[in-house]
Amino acid sequence: KAGVTQTPRYLIKTRGQQVTLSCSPISGHRSVSWYQQTPGQGLQFLFEYFSETQRNKGNFPGRFSGRQFSNSRSEMNVSTLELGDSALYLCASRQANPPDTQYFGPGTRLTVL
Amino acid sequence: KNEVEQSPQNLTAQEGEFITINCSYSVGISALHWLQQHPGGGIVSLFMLSSGKKKHGRLIATINIQEKHSSLHITASHPRDSAVYICAAFLNTGNQFYFGTGTSLTVIP
Numbered sequence: 677k678a679g680v681t682q683t684p685r686y687l688i689k690t691r692g693q694q695v696t697l698s699c700s701p702i703s704g705h706r707s708v709s710w711y712q713q714t715p716g717q718g719l720q721f722l723f724e725y726f727s728e729t730q731r732n733k734g735n736f737p738g739r740f741s742g743r744q745f746s747n748s749r750s751e752m753n754v755s756t757l758e759l760g761d762s763a764l765y766l767c768a769s770r771q772a773n774p775p776d777t778q779y780f781g782p783g784t785r786l787t788v789l
Numbered sequence: 790k791n792e793v794e795q796s797p798q799n800l801t802a803q804e805g806e807f808i809t810i811n812c813s814y815s816v817g818i819s820a821l822h823w824l825q826q827h828p829g830g831g832i833v834s835l836f837m838l839s840s841g842k843k844k845h846g847r848l849i850a851t852i853n854i855q856e857k858h859s860s861l862h863i864t865a866s867h868p869r870d871s872a873v874y875i876c877a878a879f880l881n882t883g884n885q886f887y888f889g890t891g892t893s894l895t896v897i898p
Contacts, residue, residue: 709886713830719875719888732885764830777822778886780832 678703680769680781688787694755697784701748701769707731708750709778710742713764722765725750726772754786762788792816793878795889802896808863810892812876815857822886823850823861824875832875835861866896 681700689695701708709732710722721734725744742752748769754761764785768778794813802808812821823835836843836850838859843850847866852859863870876889 718890719877721885721887724885734885766830766832768832777834777837779834780824783830785830 680767680779682765682767682781682784684784685782686785686787688789689757690789691757691759693757694753695757695786696751696753697765697767697786699750699752699767699769699781701750701767702779705769705771705779706748707770707772708744708748709768709770710750710752711766711768712736713766713783714762719766722752757788759788762786791890792880792887793876793889795876795892797892798890800892800894802866802894804867804896804898806866806896808866808870808894808896810861810874810876810894812859812861812878812889813857814859814878814880814887817881818857819879819881821852821859821879822877823859824877826873826875826891828872835874863894866894868896868898871895 683698707726709724711719713719723742724732728744739755744750764783766783768780770776770778792815796811820837820839822837824832825835826832838852847864849862873891873893875891877886879886
């Protein structure tokens with residue numbers, strides 16, 4: 677089976693712009709979670725989607741949003757980018773319910789200038 | 790306050806040494822994961838534990854539910870073990886994972 681894929685791998689944006697990141701889970705996995713990783717805060721949970729519905733949400737502002745499609749692929753969107761949004765954004769998929777093992781994608785490195 | 794605390798933050802070892810990384814959590818959990826992250830970002834899930842002990846090759850993970858503590862041990866460490874190791878707890882109080890700050894391990898040949 678192919679692993680979790682994320683596109684793009686690297687992205688440079690300027691403050692105020694918006695960005696959309698994409699995640700394709702492992703075939704058969706219905707749950708996709710998104711995480712932000714920064715040197716200062718470490719890994720933090722953004723949100724989880726399961727069968728096209730947001731099941732859980734972390735403590736991030738409304739500028740961070742996501743969605744999941746019927747084929748389980750997921751996108752996350754960040755609007756009105758701030759310098760502090762520079763981070764590695766990781767998605768992870770699992771078959772169904774936590775706390776099952778998650779399989780992580782390689783991440784998208786976002787730099788906001 | 791962090792629900793999940795990890796120590797040490799940084800660790801340097803000589804090749805062949807036995808290594809222990811610790812993770813403590815403050816509330817009840819459903820499961821605890823140990824993750825490995827190599828330079829460049831890719832994360833691999835090493836273990837998922839809800840009780841007892843698991844072993845995979847030179848890696849051993851243990852959890853003590855009563856003491857709210859887990860350890861990851863690496864026997865006969867090797868330079869390729871150099872990575873950041875992160876514990877992630879799935880707490881009963883919230884339907885999501887909470888992460889430790891990570892332990893950066895460097896194994897010197």
